Amino acid sequence: MAIRRGRGVAAINYPTGMNLGGDPTQALVHSTPTGNFMVTLSSVDLGQGMKQIMAQICAETIGVPTDRVVVDTADTDTGPHCMGTFASRGTHRAGNAVIQAAREARQVMLEVAAEELEVNASDLETDGQGNILVKGAPQKSISIFDVALSAHFKRGRSISGRGMFLIPRSYPEKETGAMKPSTCYAHACTVAEVEVDDETGEVTVLTVRNVFEIGRALNPKMVEQQLVGGSWMGISHALYETTEPYYPNRDHGGTDFNQYLMPGPGDLAQTEIIVLERPSADGPYGAKGPGEMCANPQIPAMANAVFDAVGVRIDTLPITPERILRALKAQAPN
Amino acid sequence: MELRKNYFADQRKDDLHEIGQPRPRSDSPGHVTGKTAYFADRNFPGMLHLKMVRSPHHHARIRSINTSEAEKHPGVVKILTAKDVPHNVYTILILIQIGPEDETVLADGKVRWKGEAVVAVLAETERAAQEAAAKVKVDYEVLPAVFDMEEALKPGAPVVNEYHGQNYYLYDSGECRKVRFGDVEAGFAGADHILEQTYQSSPIEHAPTETTGCVVVPEGNDRFTCYTNTQAMFFTLDNASIILQMPGSKLHFVGGTVGGGFGGKVDVIVEPIAILGAKLTGRPVSFIYSREEEMQISSPRAAEKVVIKDGVMKDGRIVARKVTGYTDAGAYSRHSPYGAQKGAGHYPGPYTIPNVWIDTYCVYTNRTPSSAMRGFGVTIGDFALEVQMDKLARLIGMDPLEFRFINAYRDGDMKAHRQPTEGAALIECMQEASRAANWPVAEKYLAMSSYTKGA
Numbered sequence: 001m002a003i004r005r006g007r008g009v010a011a012i013n014y015p016t017g018m019n020l021g022g023d024p025t026q027a028l029v030h031s032t033p034t035g036n037f038m039v040t041l042s043s044v045d046l047g048q049g050m051k052q053i054m055a056q057i058c059a060e061t062i063g064v065p066t067d068r069v070v071v072d073t074a075d076t077d078t079g080p081h082c083m084g085t086f087a088s089r090g091t092h093r094a095g096n097a098v099i100q101a102a103r104e105a106r107q108v109m110l111e112v113a114a115e116e117l118e119v120n121a122s123d124l125e126t127d128g129q130g131n132i133l134v135k136g137a138p139q140k141s142i143s144i145f146d147v148a149l150s151a152h153f154k155r156g157r158s159i160s161g162r163g164m165f166l167i168p169r170s171y172p173e174k175e176t177g178a179m180k181p182s183t184c185y186a187h188a189c190t191v192a193e194v195e196v197d198d199e200t201g202e203v204t205v206l207t208v209r210n211v212f213e214i215g216r217a218l219n220p221k222m223v224e225q226q227l228v229g230g231s232w233m234g235i236s237h238a239l240y241e242t243t244e245p246y247y248p249n250r251d252h253g254g255t256d257f258n259q260y261l262m263p264g265p266g267d268l269a270q271t272e273i274i275v276l277e278r279p280s281a282d283g284p285y286g287a288k289g290p291g292e293m294c295a296n297p298q299i300p301a302m303a304n305a306v307f308d309a310v311g312v313r314i315d316t317l318p319i320t321p322e323r324i325l326r327a328l329k330a331q332a333p334n
Numbered sequence: 335m336e337l338r339k340n341y342f343a344d345q346r347k348d349d350l351h352e353i354g355q356p357r358p359r360s361d362s363p364g365h366v367t368g369k370t371a372y373f374a375d376r377n378f379p380g381m382l383h384l385k386m387v388r389s390p391h392h393h394a395r396i397r398s399i400n401t402s403e404a405e406k407h408p409g410v411v412k413i414l415t416a417k418d419v420p421h422n423v424y425t426i427l428i429l430i431q432i433g434p435e436d437e438t439v440l441a442d443g444k445v446r447w448k449g450e451a452v453v454a455v456l457a458e459t460e461r462a463a464q465e466a467a468a469k470v471k472v473d474y475e476v477l478p479a480v481f482d483m484e485e486a487l488k489p490g491a492p493v494v495n496e497y498h499g500q501n502y503y504l505y506d507s508g509e510c511r512k513v514r515f516g517d518v519e520a521g522f523a524g525a526d527h528i529l530e531q532t533y534q535s536s537p538i539e540h541a542p543t544e545t546t547g548c549v550v551v552p553e554g555n556d557r558f559t560c561y562t563n564t565q566a567m568f569f570t571l572d573n574a575s576i577i578l579q580m581p582g583s584k585l586h587f588v589g590g591t592v593g594g595g596f597g598g599k600v601d602v603i604v605e606p607i608a609i610l611g612a613k614l615t616g617r618p619v620s621f622i623y624s625r626e627e628e629m630q631i632s633s634p635r636a637a638e639k640v641v642i643k644d645g646v647m648k649d650g651r652i653v654a655r656k657v658t659g660y661t662d663a664g665a666y667s668r669h670s671p672y673g674a675q676k677g678a679g680h681y682p683g684p685y686t687i688p689n690v691w692i693d694t695y696c697v698y699t700n701r702t703p704s705s706a707m708r709g710f711g712v713t714i715g716d717f718a719l720e721v722q723m724d725k726l727a728r729l730i731g732m733d734p735l736e737f738r739f740i741n742a743y744r745d746g747d748m749k750a751h752r753q754p755t756e757g758a759a760l761i762e763c764m765q766e767a768s769r770a771a772n773w774p775v776a777e778k779y780l781a782m783s784s785y786t787k788g789a
Contacts, residue, residue, distance in 0.1 A: 007771075007773075008724065008734075009724075009734055009735050009738075009767065009771075009773065010716070010720035010723075010724075011684065011720070011723075011738050011742070011760055011763060011764055011767075012683070012684060012716045012719075012720065013683070013684035013743075013760060014709075014712060015676075015679070015680065015712070018672075018676075020672065020675060020676065020679070021427075021430045021432075021672065022430060041590075042567045042568060042590070043567075043590070044564065044565050044566065044567060044589060044590050044592055044595070045361070045590055045591060045592065046565060046592045046594060046595040046596075046599075047365075047592060047593060047594050047595075049359050049361070051360065051361055051590075052357065052359040052360055052361065055360065056352045056353060056355070056357060057352075057353065059351075059352040060350055060351060060352040060353045063351075065351075065352070066352050066355075066357050067360075073590040074567045074587075074588070074589050074590030075586075075587070075588050075589075075590070076567050076568060076571055076585070076586060076587040076588075077586050079567070081568050082566075082567065082568065083566060083568075083569065084564075084565050084566025084567070084568075084569050084600060085565045085566070085595065086565055086566065086595075086597055086600050086706055086710075087710070128351035128352070169430070172507070172511060172675065172678070172679070172751075174506050174507040174512075175507070175512065175514065176512075176513070176514050176515070176752065177507075177511065177512050177513030177514060177515075177678055177679075177692065177750070177751055177752075178751060178752040179679055179751050179752075179753075180751075180753055181676060181679030181680070181751065181753075182679070184756070184757055185684075185757065185758075187684070187758070187759040187760050187762075187763045188763055189760070189763035189764045189766070189767035190767070191767050191770070191771035191773060209767065209770050209771045211763045211764075211766040211767045211770065212763070213341075213759035213760075213762065213763050215757075216346075216353070216354070217337060217354065218353050218354065219353075219354075219355065219356060219357055220335065220337060220354065220355075220356045221356035221357075221358075222356075222359065223335070224335035227335070228335075233708070237538060237713070241538045241539065241541075242535075242536040242537060242538055243536075243537045243538065243539045243629055243630060243634045243702075244536045244537050244637070244701075245536070247536030247537065247637055248481040248482040248483075248637070248662075248699070248701075249481070250392065250448065250481060250701060253629070253630050254539075254629055255625070255626040255629050255630055256625050256626065256629070257541075257625070260539060260541070260629055262541065272336075272770065273335040273336070274335070274336045274338055274766055274770055275335060275336070275337050275338065276338055276341045276342065276759060276762055276763060276766060277337070277339070277341070277342060277346060278341070278342040278345055278757055278759045278762070278784075279342075279345055279346055280757055281756065281757065285350065285353045286345075286346065291708070292708045292709045292710070292712070292713075293709070295708055295709060295713070296709050296712065296713050296716045296717075297716070297720070299713070299716070299717045300716060300717045300718075300719070300720030300721050300724070301720070303717065303720075303721050303724075304720070304721060304724040304734065307724065313721070313725070315531065315532065315533045315534065315718075315721065316533070316534040316535070316536075317534070317535040317536065317714070317717060318536075
């Protein structure tokens, strides 16, 4: 009886969005009288940070600092339609809608600035700090604060924009299954190292090294939070979780966090996250949807690592000590 | 976290001001100081609490329901049964024309899973609602149930859901969603090795910090405001409108700040019945799942069975892959027909294989209906595919990582569902993993690129 070490690898891809249902999201953007910007949506922030990302996307597109943007979501009386937050679609779909709305608002903003500065709108650029400058003559400038005041009280313009992003529905062809299930794919490769106690069947996850390709890390800190959390969830799915431990028998289902097994802080491996960026052709600033993908590759990587360690295949999730011991027993020469 | 900018550097312009910056989240301080307002933080004078009477049986006919004792319980204001729900038989994907309507808001004549909602009790306090729910008497005739997908698909199995008529979802393509590419049997015939393996999972809970729920307020203007933690505002509003036979203009949904979803909050379960309660009593109604309901009543990730048969050559090329996937939907469709179909579009994984055959089934059994969860239609498939890849590599005596390089898809490769590959990055992820994990592979694999075919 011994503690045995093994490692396993898995590589995956993941589709962004729900093309097979039709996939629309809309956004509205408008300025306040003092040049702050409101993004109005009906998209839902599940805690993953959608509001912050939409604010950064709007700010980048209009050319203002992120703290000049407020995101108002989700209220069906004021926010335009969004299919919802699922299928790794939130950042990709809503982000594209926000870009379109913000571009329209930016255009009006530049037109008002052009009238104030008596130049052509096409000769103007933003400095990202809240000012609009004449290209090549930055001393000739106006603050966005003053532009918004002018639009509201002098020029009678609405600095606002409408955004719409729609992936039309793809219907699978009946006989061949020809379909377009997604717009872009995120990718991952994970290497996991485990120790398996062949006396108890217990698995200790030592390291999980994840490489994720996500299109573009719009906010690297938030990407890190999502990817680390996903990697932990992968460990949890591989080794612990189920509402029906003896499926298809319905008995012994957990009803609280004492009975429903999940890893505690001490059960989580050393987790490494490496991010590659291959911008997607149709993503907001190249982003893809890594929200779901990031919890998947750890599961097979750990299953393969368990095999590498003790030479038994556990093809049924979760990979519990009971299953490992039964497999070891079945394999042992009598 | 490390951003490895050396990959795909030719495809990016790093000229952005706000994107790519690690700005602190504006909502974080509220979350960590307890100041963020979630739906359940709203309290209204006169608010009622809704509790469900649930089926203790996996499959049973309802002979009778007697609510007279419960009605007399102190604090009880209203008791709802199937006849009170205007459009009681519904299905959520009817919004995208995926029917038939197959589920009841409150059970009518039958229950098809243990935990199914039968009677709704509205009372002044949660405790009174719970106590009164225990006094509702339902007379059941227990029916044979089926829990195993294989058993459910056999002729003569108990029919789980009469709205389907058989224990699988009927696609326009027949009993399963199909993908056919190349000639899989010819591929097997020419293969050096064949490996057929079966993979299995069981249901998994989303385990959000905040359980599913809503608070509904009848407004003075004949409208209803529903504070909810749904993941999909208009999807839920539009389904509630159908179930309640109420114009959508009467409904105002407020949400968008949710304590974790993971796909568990895209079923339309709590809102319609809570709005109905508010309408019939004229009072605000709160309906919030307990942790037990969240774990055993709300939809889990479906159990899946995946059978993979591969033909592989000694040199590492996979020449044929046949996948049969089974999704255990439980008693009702919810999102499962979509998930099974999404699986069909995902197989055979990120590999270029010339001959592919995919069948994915959505199967009904007498268990808690499953539905969407993070990685819907893909997560369990990836487990099966990637364990299978490991087995194949070992079968032909090849390093598992090198084996994946040989089969990895690249730009321009035709996928089984007949879309050309664009924006591939699997090879680069594996190259970086090889480096980071100190898992050496031959130089020729490190020289590969997703951009082009050939070495």
